[in-house]
Amino acid sequence: MKSFILVAVILQLVIIGIKTDGKYQFGDIIEFPGKLYSHYAVYVGPESGVNVSQGDNDIFHRRGTKGKRYICEFGKLDETRGKSNDKKRNYLDDDKEYPAENRTPDKIKERIQEKNEECRKYNLLKNNCEHLATYVRYGVSVSLQKGRIAQIVVKPIHLTKQVADKIKNIWRSSNDINNTLCASDAHKQVSWWPVLSACLALCCLLSGSCDF
Incomplete structure (x- = not known):
């Protein structure tokens, strides 16, 4: 049995x-x-x-x-x-x-x-x-x-979507930081002009178009 x-x-x-x-x-x-x-x-x-x-x-x-x-x-x-x-x-x-x-x-x-x-x-x-x-x-x-x-068609679409998603995440993170600064009144103590100036100077030097 x-x-x-x-x-x-x-x-x-x-x-x-x-x-x-x-x-x-x-x-x-x-x-x-x-x-x-x-x-x-x-x-x-x-x-x-x-x-x-x-x-x-x-x-x-x-x-x-x-x-x-x-x-x-x-x-x-x-x-x-x-x-x-x-x-x-x-x-x-x-x-x-x-x-x-x-x-x-x-x-x-x-x-x-x-x-x-x-x-x-x-x-x-x-x-x-x-x-x-x-x-x-x-x-x-x-x-x-x-x-x-079919990979020839769908893969570029996937890669483009990945880049777009990363840009969205960076943008959201930036907004979160700005919102936090505003909420704590820290924006009164922060100036973005020095950062912008540094970026412009760097671009100028890399392009070789600076006259100074």
């Missing part, structure tokens, strides 16, 4: 292993490589123990349209895989700008529910399948299409 139970348990584990491919955990980004571009999805297998109303589906992704409605939906890994060699692509896990606390199962679950209710219109440069997958895992939409021809 014990031997029978042991065989049954092992068989069940083997079946689960086949179903999940033994590669993915809840929240993993899956890449399905293509020649021009890669399709991306997030693994949500029901055997992961996290319930996001996925039923017996094991991935969440952006998938075409139904009529005029742009959708993000649950789907089947095997059906989406086709003949492609899918792989795990959590490529921002080691980036300090995307901390681990932003990708807990609870937060990933919240973002899946958010996008399942409102996916918004598809946009190659701003709202594609990779944007969805990275948003669900990290809380930030990113599309790089590494190694694909």
Whole structure:
């Protein structure tokens, strides 16, 4: 009897292993490589123990349209895989700008529910399948299409957005400093003229246009 139970348990584990491919955990980004571009999805297998109303589906992704409605939906890994060699692509896990606390199962679950209710219109440069997958895992939409021809188009957009975000952060920090100075009346003791003069003098010297 014990031997029978042991065989049954092992068989069940083997079946689960086949179903999940033994590669993915809840929240993993899956890449399905293509020649021009890669399709991306997030693994949500029901055997992961996290319930996001996925039923017996094991991935969440952006998938075409139904009529005029742009959708993000649950789907089947095997059906989406086709003949492609899918792989795990959590490529921002080691980036300090995307901390681990932003990708807990609870937060990933919240973002899946958010996008399942409102996916918004598809946009190659701003709202594609990779944007969805990275948003669900990290809380930030990113599309790089590494190694694909589409990278030529999307990477410059990503870099431009990064520069714009950094400029915004610098501007906000500057405003915070000014607000703090004003709040403490310290602005009465601070003059920006010496700083401006120094900058103008430096530019003058570097350009070689100074007459003194």
